[in-house]
Amino acid sequence: MQVRPPSFDYNRGMNNVQEPSATTGQAPADVTAPARFTRNNPYNSTIVLNRVLNGASCDKETRHIALSLDAGMTYTPGDSVGVLPGYRAEAVEEVLAALGFSGNERVLNHYKEEISFEQALRAWLTIGKLTRGTIGQYAKLAGAPNVGGLGYDALKQLCGPENKARAEEYCWGREFIDLITDFPGAVANPQELFNVMPRLAARLYSIASSQMLHPDTAETTVRVVRYNTHGRSRQGVASGQLGERAGVGANLPIFLHSNQNFRLPQDGSVPIIMVGPGTGVAPFRAFLEERQAKGESGKNWLFFGDQHCASDFLYEEQWGQMLAHGTLTRMDTAFSRDQAHKIYVQDRIRENAAELYAWLESGAYFYVCGDAVNMAKAVELELLNAIAAGSNTTQERAAEYLAAMKQQKRYQRDIY
Numbered sequence: 001m002q003v004r005p006p007s008f009d010y011n012r013g014m015n016n017v018q019e020p021s022a023t024t025g026q027a028p029a030d031v032t033a034p035a036r037f038t039r040n041n042p043y044n045s046t047i048v049l050n051r052v053l054n055g056a057s058c059d060k061e062t063r064h065i066a067l068s069l070d071a072g073m074t075y076t077p078g079d080s081v082g083v084l085p086g087y088r089a090e091a092v093e094e095v096l097a098a099l100g101f102s103g104n105e106r107v108l109n110h111y112k113e114e115i116s117f118e119q120a121l122r123a124w125l126t127i128g129k130l131t132r133g134t135i136g137q138y139a140k141l142a143g144a145p146n147v148g149g150l151g152y153d154a155l156k157q158l159c160g161p162e163n164k165a166r167a168e169e170y171c172w173g174r175e176f177i178d179l180i181t182d183f184p185g186a187v188a189n190p191q192e193l194f195n196v197m198p199r200l201a202a203r204l205y206s207i208a209s210s211q212m213l214h215p216d217t218a219e220t221t222v223r224v225v226r227y228n229t230h231g232r233s234r235q236g237v238a239s240g241q242l243g244e245r246a247g248v249g250a251n252l253p254i255f256l257h258s259n260q261n262f263r264l265p266q267d268g269s270v271p272i273i274m275v276g277p278g279t280g281v282a283p284f285r286a287f288l289e290e291r292q293a294k295g296e297s298g299k300n301w302l303f304f305g306d307q308h309c310a311s312d313f314l315y316e317e318q319w320g321q322m323l324a325h326g327t328l329t330r331m332d333t334a335f336s337r338d339q340a341h342k343i344y345v346q347d348r349i350r351e352n353a354a355e356l357y358a359w360l361e362s363g364a365y366f367y368v369c370g371d372a373v374n375m376a377k378a379v380e381l382e383l384l385n386a387i388a389a390g391s392n393t394t395q396e397r398a399a400e401y402l403a404a405m406k407q408q409k410r411y412q413r414d415i416y
């Protein structure tokens with residue numbers, strides 16, 4: 001039976017969860033029992049492993065984090081774990097000080113339960129990344145006409161539809177603390193603010209382990225978001241928490257998030273090609289562990305990339321073992337900053353286009369995970385080029401070939 005620790009905000013109404021920006025392909029539906037722990041009723045997991053994967057010389061921080069599971073919590077390679085994060089105490093205190101409240105004030109949450117304003121700011125409301133929506137809501141507060149700092153007129157100007165670009169520019173790199181510092185005095189009472197602020201969403205992390213090898217844990221690969229903008233040092237709410245306030249033994253509310261559209265082929269003899277630069281490699285560690293544990297005979301080809309081989313080759317040792325064992329048939333890497341000109345995974349695909357097409361012709365599934373903004377598009381372009389060159393046809397015919405692959409669930413992406 002799950003015990004609710006007093007410091008933990010259960011039932012805090014995480015109906016919203018950050019979703020993948022795109023997923024393609026459909027896999028056969030998994031037959032699973034309804035989840036006992038959900039984003040609205042999370043499991044109070046314990047961190048059992050939290051180690052940095054990057055080398056010491058690296059300015060990036062990527063962590064391998066293992067989270068304990070309750071008996072009966074099951075996942076399939078391709079699934080994610082949802083984390084319900086909380087802001088660091090300093091960030092909450094800064095907002096409270098700027099608003100002129102102690103944090104002990106009482107507010108009603110979305111379920112009409114009484115919580116402290118400090119709790120509300122820490123775990124219920126989005127006080128991180130600023131959006132135009134938040135500015136608009138803030139400007140509607142009863143006290144807004146009295147704002148000091150840059151003044152009410154300037155605040156109103158940011159809200160008008162004609163000033164969309166200006167508002168976007170203002171939001172970039174800013175958080176709620178910047179808004180209330182630049183335009184102070186709008187919040188007359190905490191409840192009024194609670195009612196208009198966006199809820200804090202759960203964050204998803206691809207599961208990087210096979211439960212066949214790790215029955216009691218879900219392992220993840222987390223890139224810690226840290227940056228400096230507008231004179232403040234910032235961090236991502238979830239990855240920052242995992243990076244500095246989630247040592248071994250710490251507790252974290254989690255739930256499992258199934259993704260039926262990112263699945264290994266049911267037939268273990270089918271070859272697969274996986275493209276996963278950076279943290280995009282996480283689900284492929286799960287795929288490969290699963291195929292290894294099952295002793296499946298299908299060939300496996302992994303494309304991995306990051307900035308530097310010496311510091312960013314995530315799970316290098318395990319890939320080496322898998323190559324030696326034969327689980328990994330082939331691995332191609334692209335370290336963008338180890339030479340004068342940048343090399344990315346899409347370049348490796350182009351260099352190996354003929355072989356890649358031969359794999360596709362033999363029925364291979366093609367998977368992509370990671371950056372949705374640049375990488376996934378560039379990879380798709382090279383995939384189309386490989387198909388067009390391999391089949392000696394036009395880009396249009398290559399697009400039809402790829403569409404057929406999608407239809408057959410042989411082209412699947414989990415990009416964010």
Ligand SMILES: Cc1cc2nc3c(=O)[nH]c(=O)nc-3n(C[C@H](O)[C@H](O)[C@H](O)COP(=O)(O)OP(=O)(O)OC[C@H]3O[C@@H](n4cnc5c(N)ncnc54)[C@H](O)[C@@H]3O)c2cc1C
Binds near residue numbers: 018080207
């Ligand atoms: C299906 C899915 C799977 C995912 N899997 C993984 C995974 O395996 N590993 C992983 O690490 N992540 C993964 N993510 C992303 C992850 O869920 C979070 O989005 C990520 O960790 C950031 O969340 P955060 O709470 O730490 O940061 P947030 O508090 O959400 O802050 C992030 C925001 O900070 C701002 N920002 C960041 N850097 C800068 C900068 N330099 N300058 C200005 N602004 C900046 C941006 O606006 C950015 O959106 C996945 C996402 C999805 C949807």
